[in-house]
Amino acid sequence: MLNDADAQFAEALRADLPQAAFREVAPRYLEEPRGAYRGQAGLVLAPGSTEEVATILRAAGRARVPVVPYGGGTGLVGGQVLPEGPAPLLLSLERMTAxxxxxxxxxxxxxxxxxxxxxxxxxxxxxxxxxxxxxxxxxxxxxxxxxxxxxxxxxxxxxxxxxxxxxxxxxxxxxxxxxxxxxxxxxxxxxxxxxxxxxxxxxxxxxxxxxxxxxxxLPAATGAALMVVPSPAAALELLAMAGDVIGEGISAFELISGQGLRFLAETVPELRQPFADPPDWMVLVDLGLGPGRAPQDALEALFARGHEAGLVSDGLIAQSEAQRRDFWHIRETIPEANKRVGAIASHDISLPLSAIPDYIARASERLAQHGAYRINCFGHLGDGNLHFNAFPLPGEAKADRIAEKPQVQRIVHDLVHEMDGSISAEHGIGRLKAPDLERYGDPSKLAAMRAIKSALDPNGIMNPGAVLRAGPG
Amino acid sequence: MLNDADAQFAEALRADLPQAAFREVAPRYLEEPRGAYRGQAGLVLAPGSTEEVATILRAAGRARVPVVPYGGGTGLVGGQVLPEGPAPLLLSLERMTAxxxxxxxxxxxxxxxxxxxxxxxxxxxxxxxxxxxxxxxxxxxxxxxxxxxxxxxxxxxxxxxxxxxxxxxxxxxxxxxxxxxxxxxxxxxxxxxxxxxxxxxxxxxxxxxxxxxxxxxLPAATGAALMVVPSPAAALELLAMAGDVIGEGISAFELISGQGLRFLAETVPELRQPFADPPDWMVLVDLGLGPGRAPQDALEALFARGHEAGLVSDGLIAQSEAQRRDFWHIRETIPEANKRVGAIASHDISLPLSAIPDYIARASERLAQHGAYRINCFGHLGDGNLHFNAFPLPGEAKADRIAEKPQVQRIVHDLVHEMDGSISAEHGIGRLKAPDLERYGDPSKLAAMRAIKSALDPNGIMNPGAVLRAGPG
Structure with a gap:
C-alpha cells in the first residue's frame, strides 16, 4: 500500500533538500492539455541536481509515497497526472535545464x-x-x-x-x-x-x-511542396517514387485531408488556403538536402513524374522559406481547427504502410455503419502514423454525441489491431490507454512488462497506474 | 540448481518433437572461432517452428535444464558455448531459415x-x-x-x-x-x-x-577511395569534412594503419598493396549515393579539399566496382593477417569520437611502458570503434608472450573506461568479457540487469554464465 506525500513526509525532507526545491502545489501541475484528468499532489518538488533526485526517490521508497515525474506537462495520455489514490509527490524537472x-x-x-x-x-x-x-x-x-x-x-x-x-x-x-x-x-x-x-x-x-x-x-538547403493526390494509395505510391527520385533527404511526408482543409476554412478563416477548392487529399513533402542539390529541382522532378503516373493532379512548390513555413502552418493548424470543431473521438494510430489505404476505407465504412460522422484523417503518412478523428455532423454539438466516444474508439482500435497496427503510435499509454493496452497488448509481453516493473520498482512508487494498472485488469 | 540435459530429458521430449529436431552432438556445436572455449552439450535440438521452441523452453524450465541458443556459431566472446556446469540443451535455429x-x-x-x-x-x-x-x-x-x-x-x-x-x-x-x-x-x-x-x-x-x-x-551509385592521412586526428577532421562536402551517403569510414599494411605484406604477399610505401595511416571512404550524384566527383572534391587543408597527402579513387572491391579486400584481409602474425591481445573498443587521437597516443604510451609491442590499430573510425591489438615483436613467437595478455587487456580497457568508452563495441559480453563487465560496468545498471534477469528467467535456464555470471562477482 502507498501513502500520501503528507506534511510529515515533506517536513522530513527539508533537512536533505534546499528550500528552492519545495514548490507550491500550483494548478498547472494538476492539469493536462485535454482536460480529461485532474491530478492531485501532496507535495511538488523541483530538485536542482541528480543527487537531489536520488535523495527524493530514496525517501519516497522508504515512506512508500507515489512519485509522478513531471516534465513540460504536455503529454496527451494523462501520464503526468495521478487523479486518484494516495496524494503523490510530483517531481518536476523544471530546475534541471542545463x-x-x-x-x-x-x-x-x-x-x-x-x-x-x-x-x-x-x-x-x-x-x-x-x-x-x-x-x-x-x-x-x-x-x-x-x-x-x-x-x-x-x-x-x-x-x-x-x-x-x-x-x-x-x-x-x-x-x-x-x-x-x-x-x-x-x-x-x-x-x-x-x-x-x-x-x-x-x-x-x-x-x-x-x-x-x-x-x-544542418541540411544545406530545404524545400517543401504541397501535392494534390487522388487517394491515400496514390500518396503512398508517391512516397515510394520520392524515394527513387530524391533518395534520402525527405524529412517529412504528411497527409492532409479535404475535411481538414474544410475545418480550417470554417474555424480559422484568416488562414489562406493553398487551393481555391479544397482537394480531397494532399500531401506536404518536406526536403532537407545535402550540398550540391536544389530542393526545388528535386520537387519539380517528383511532381513531373508523379503527374505523368497519375499520382499528382496539382501542386505548389515553395519558392521561399517563408512559403515553406506557410505550408507547414497549414499542417500545424489542423489540430487547432479540430479542437474548435470538437472531436467525438481522436486517435493516434499506426499501421504497416501498405495497409493504410485499406485501413482508411474499412474504418470509414465501419464507422458509417455505426453512425454519421465527419472524419478528419491526417498525419505522418511516411511513418504510417495517422490521426483518424471522428467529428459530429454540421450543426450538431460535440456534447450531444460525446457518449458515442467509447464505441467509436473501439471500432477504430479493433480494426487497427486486426490489421497489425498500433493503438498508440507516438503519444504513449499513460493512464488514458492503459485499459486498451490490456485489451490489445500481447499477453506474453504484458506479463514480461509486469515482471520487469516488479523487479525494478518492487514498492510500486513510480508513477503508479501509468502504462500498467495495478490489477491484472 | 540446474540439471544435465540427459538421456531421460531427451527421451521425454521425443513425444512432443519430430525426429528431425534431434541432432547429433557434433563438434561444430562445441567450438568457437577463437578457440578460447570448448563447449559441452547433453542434447542438440533444432526446432522447426516457433511452437517447437516454446515446447523446448517449457520442458527445460520444468526440468531446470540450461539452454544455450545457437545461431551461426560465429560469435567472438563465447556466448554460444557453455564450457562448464550441467551439460546444456543446445538449441540451434538452423532449421528455421525462412x-x-x-x-x-x-x-x-x-x-x-x-x-x-x-x-x-x-x-x-x-x-x-x-x-x-x-x-x-x-x-x-x-x-x-x-x-x-x-x-x-x-x-x-x-x-x-x-x-x-x-x-x-x-x-x-x-x-x-x-x-x-x-x-x-x-x-x-x-x-x-x-x-x-x-x-x-x-x-x-x-x-x-x-x-x-x-x-x-539500393544506392543509385557507389564509390570508394583510399586516402593517406598524417594522423588519426587528421582522419577525424577528414570525416567531419566529408559530412560537409558529401552530406549523407558516407556508408563507411575505416581506419587502416601502416602496421596492418606491413602485416599484410608479410603474411599475405600475394595481395597487391595500394601504395608502394605503406603509409602510417590511411582511411577507406565508402559512398552510396542517391540519384543524380557521381561518387567519383564527390570523392575528388573531398580529396581536393582535404589536400588543401593538409589532411590528405595521397589517395586513390576506385575507377570501377572491381577496384572498389579491391580496396575493401585490403581492409577485410587485415583480421586474417593479424591471425597469421598472432596477437597477444585483441580488443573491440569504442570511444567518443573526439577522444580517439588522444586515446591512441595514451594507450600506445602506456603499453610501451609495460613492454615492447607492435600495435595494429584499425577499425570503424566513423563509429568510434577501434580494434586496438597488440602483437609480439618480429622474431618473437606469440606463445612466448601470451602470458602478458591479461595485463595488456587491463591497460587497454582501463584507459577506455577512464575516457568514457566501451570495452565491447560490437562483439558483446558473452562469457569472455563477463568479468570485465563486472569490473567496468555501472553498478546501478548491473543491479538492474540482475533484477531483470531474475524476473524474466527465475530458474536461470537461459544461457547461464553469459553476460552475467552467477555470483555477484
Missing amino acids: IRATYPSENVLVAEAGAILETVQGAAEQAGRLFPLTLASQGSARIGGLLSTNAGGVNVLRYGNARELCLGLEAVLPDGSIWHGLKRLRKDNTGYDLRNLLIGAEGTLGVITAAALRLYP | IRATYPSENVLVAEAGAILETVQGAAEQAGRLFPLTLASQGSARIGGLLSTNAGGVNVLRYGNARELCLGLEAVLPDGSIWHGLKRLRKDNTGYDLRNLLIGAEGTLGVITAAALRLYP
Missing part, C-alpha cells in the same frame, strides 16, 4: 531532463548542427518527458523517434541509485539495453535526469 | 532467426532493396544471433547497428510463452521496449525466433 555540453565534432549534445525542446534545438543550431525532434509542443515539452514518452513528431521519417536520437542516459532508478549511462558512443554492447527500457517507460521505471542526444548536420 | 515475407513498398522483410545474413541480403536485393548489415561472417552468421549480439559491421556509420535495423520480433520467453511482436511499424509506443531488451541480451532473456527487418533503397 545544456551540460555540446560536442559538434561528435554530433552530440548533453542536456538535462528539464531542458525545453526549443532550447535544445537552439543550442544545436548555435553549434552549427540540427537536433531534429520537432513537434507542436516544443516550446514547453522537456527532454526528460520527450524521452520518457518516446515522442515522435514530423521528422521521424528521416531521423527516427526520440528513442533513435538518444545515445546515453543518466537516470535515477526507483531504489534511488544513480545510473551513470551518459555515453556518447555509437557502439556499446555491454549488457542489457537499459537506455531503451527507460525510454518510453513513461516514468514508471525511474527518472531520466540527463541525456546524450544525437545531432545531425 | 524468409517469411518481403514488403518492398514498406522497406520491410520478415526473416526467421536461422536465416543466414547473406541469404537475407540476397532476398532484399531481389526485391530491389538493401539490407545494410554487412560483416565478415555474413556467410554463416544467422539473424537471431546477429540480433542477440546487436552486431555491428562496416555500415553502422550510416545505417546503425543490428538494433536499428529491427522493427519487430517474435520470441519465446524463458517461461515458454511466445511473444508475437513481429510489428512492421515505424512508430509504436505501447509499453516497455521488450524488442530492444532482447536485442543484445545474448540469449539470456529468451530465444528470438523471427524478426521484421528494415530495408533501404
